[in-house]
Amino acid sequence: MTITTGEFPYAVEMRDIVLRFPGVLANDHVNFTLKKGEIHALLGENGAGKSTLMNVLAGLYRPESGEIKIKGKPVTFNSPKDAIASGIGMVHQHFMLVPTLTVTENILLGLKEPRFIMRLAKYDKKILALQEEFGLKADPSANIWQISVGEQQRVEILKTLYRGADILILDEPTAVLAPQEIEELMQTMRILVDQGKSIIFISHKLNEVKAVADRLTVLRKGKATAEGIDPQGLSRADLAELMVGREVIFQIDKKAQVPGEVVLEVDKLSTTNNRGLAAVKGVSFSIRQGEIFGIAGIAGNGQSELVEAITGLRESEGSIRINGVEVSNCSPGKAINCGVAHIPEDRTGVGTAPNLSVTKNVIMKNYTESPISNGWRINYPAAHDHAVDLKEGYDIQTPTVETQARKLSGGNLQKLILAREISGKPQLIVAMQPTRGLDVGAIESIQKLLLEQRSNGAAILLISEELDELLELSDRVAVIFNGELVGQMDASQADLNTIGMMMTGSLRSNE
Amino acid sequence: MKFPFRITFENRTEEVPKWMPLATSLGAVVAAFIINGIVLWLIGSNPFRVYKFFFNASFGSWGAFSDIVVKATPLILIGLGYSLAFRMKIISIGAEGQFYMGAFFASLVVLVPLVPLDSPKIVVLTLMAFMGILGGALYGMIPGILKAYYNVNEIITTLMLNYVAVYWNNYWIFGKYSDAGFQMTPTFDKVAWLPRLADLASKYPFFSGITLHLGVVFGLVAAILIWLILKYSRWGYEISLIGDNPKAANYAGINIKRNIVLVMIVSGALAGLAGMSEVTGVVHRLQEKISTNYGFSGVIVAWLAKLHPFAVIPVSILFGALIVAGREIQPSGISFLIQGTILFLVISSDVLLRYKVRISRRQEEVA
């Protein structure tokens, strides 16, 4: 963009931003400023309004009231186009890339140039030159679905740079990366700032913020609880106070206990993904009663396929035994009957039927059993009672059990799923990303429930991208990379660095 | 390009009021008649005369009303079958073909004949009903299997099979079972006629000429059965789960493929029974054009009834009236057009059930 001198102190000034969604005040008179050439961290719990505020800045939402100034000039964004024209570039948490287009095509999307005929070879070269300049590598002619998550993130950043953005918004960019990749990203951020860009960095991890950010703004329930403070003096407890409004106990109460009999035995398991490519390659492990086995890894390395194979949702080769019974390639129904509970990654897409009532959702796994069912009929009064029991027992916040599941908040929906799965007294619990996207209160109760099940003697397979959580909850951990388990170790002996290197495939250990 | 108002859709956070679905369906019907009135006026007809004629032709006398219910009978059965399939998000439009196959299978009982024609009426009619159900069910099963196991779009397969069934039927009525070269079979023996109210005319003169036949009872019983299944049964629960979120249903251990085939079989069976009811209750032989597009009107019936089995009954009667009147009024496509408009408006109006529509002035919100 044009030359920016010291005429104005701020690259971005947002004053008194108010935005309401049906039933929620997402941004309540929020102020936010970004100085030129700084990295400003924006923190807050899930649902605190960070993404909303940034979507306002990116022109996706229009605030009900409030004022936005970019480089000193008041602006009104009617569409993302206006925001882009003002030099704002946003890297969304869920990547906004078209999987079937190439890297170059994704970068060119929405631009006036080329005018009609795509001479991709020419633009590939332009993109390569841009990559050189900022040290962001990704093959320009590859399709998005063929490249890694880290590369996709680089494409997202390149997309904004190609449009001449000098204000970059990175929405939770570290959530999908391994520790070493996070380090690389921070390096990139510093290069960008050196080149005169300003960066808004959304995160909820204090160590990352301290490592890279100049200033810090914290949101809680749509309100700013700290505006542009210096992060260096802040302790973890201070930050928790700002984000949650109360002190948060970070210590998870995990009792030492001796694991019992082997429940799950997976031997040389292989399976393919939806495109028919190998996703899990000869994985072997076992889990005992009262044991939590954690699997770390960057998303898309075969975790989903592994879970689906174990729960009967995907065909596989090799052997899966539950209490000695072979269940590989059995139906999901058979797996349920064998005592497998499944907390799926996708709560709304797989775990629940959004337009059905809470009652109909909690009987999903036991509607064929007495007392919910007697013969061909479903005993709805009994189902209702069961639902009320679970609502009270697991503190699911819902007006009634006849309310549609989609009206529940993420945390309550997850509690509903856990209540349903746990009430079946499972032998094995397969939990995938059980706390993702939840607020601290819900995260605490979900973690507590899993530990309770561990004490009760269930075997638990936990898959999470939150490394801290994984290491705290698990008894043993392994890392999955490219469909293979690259190291199994006691959680107490695991260190972040080793695991991070395994996650990117730069270290293998065969225990 | 700058429209002075901005129309926004907000997700409904509260429950939809109970009267809303009924109100939108009624509104769609009324609006369809108004729109088509305008169309009629534009092409130079007098919409008031057409509608008055329409009303008289359908509700003017007991005899006329009975004709409507006779036309409504296959629609009830077909609409019920569709409701079941649509609830599982299977968009079958194959009832037309299943209807013909049901009629054909049922007719075989008399044409072959499968039982001696001096058997008791109850035996012949029961066997015909069974054969009708079988024919429709088998014909519904084909697209069901293709959809469930080969992921073939059911709309196109069912539609193609409709054409096939008509040609199949033609082959037999033009050929082997033709009545002296006419495009129809000989009239069935009276033993294969469904009882009608007119049969009672000797005792109760009021019923003379009243064409209403036993088939309507099939429709009413089927409606009750389907309602019971949907509301209380395990299968009904499975259908609702698959319809709302097939991935969740699969995750809950429900065999979706089997359920798709099953629903298509039941849906086809109902259409097949409708075919049987039509040949035994109305035309008393197998011939060309026994269906006046029942298979297509049934789609609209199911949708207008919001897939509720009891609502299918009054909606079918309305459509029976449209069909009866449609034979008389000019231009002849008008009843088809009204049906199409109704369906279109019903779907459009569904937006009111899912979203709150807010209209605001553009200027206000910029401030």
Added chain:
Amino acid sequence: MNLEVILRAGLSTGTILIFAAIGEIIAERAGVMNLGVEGMMLIGAMAAFKVAYATQNAWLGLLAGILAGGILSLAHGLVIIHFQADQTVSGLSLTFLGTGLALVLGEGLTGLNTPTIPSVDVPLLSSIPFIGRIFFTDFNILVYIGYLMIPLSWYFIFKTRPGMHLRAVGEKPSAADTLGVNVYGIRYLYTFVGGCLAGLAGASISIAISPGWYSSLTTSGQGWIAIALVIFARWNPVPAALGGYLFGMLRRFTLDLQGPMTILGVKNPFFYDHNLVFFLQMMPFILTIIALLWGSGAARRKRKGTPAALGIPYIRGERGL
């Protein structure tokens, strides 16, 4: 039976399917499934015939047919893009609506004579030995337009900037939206284009390739066959076109099969028992199912082609696509 005749008949009647199928491919590539092709074709056929008759000008008729299909498709666009209605059901209702309108407005057109789009030889190309005679001689002008449309539509979809936007909107509208691409606008545009092409397909029946207005028999299910072709062709105009021509040839073949008394020295059953012809008439529909089965199988094996956002309404800020 003459192979050359069958081939030429296939090129001629296949053109109808090709217009409709390419229109549907373009709409579906933008994420809009429009099952109302049959209705749009019928209204296009009616409008073309009616206007051509009224003005005694076939070209004006053609234009009217195209616009009629396009305008009808906008009704579908409104309902599915703004009202977020189910695309399948809306398309189905469009079929009913289009058929009803065509029947009402087309009242009294049967049996009339209208001017038609002329048949011509292509200069130069028609003088190429053999090829010129088969492909470039005495075809309706629309047949040649069909030839051109195949490579042009392919090039447009895969090699141009608007084509890239079209595909992006059908694959991941949210990504396109964040970059300032007008998702709704593009969906409306290509719904309209698809409708226009369906209208053109209809018009090419009634005033060009097999002229006349025979109420709903004018299209007799060809709109549905075109949709099946789209799936069969994995949303690519080139195989769709080949499929369309092949289909046209098979149609002609089953007609010609009734003529000779013997086939390859065997007594021709269709000649002796005329009722068996009903089975021949079933063939196009059964073949459509087989083509679909094949196309769906290919879809499962390759997992490619189907636009990811096909049939899914786009609402800004909603999760997922």
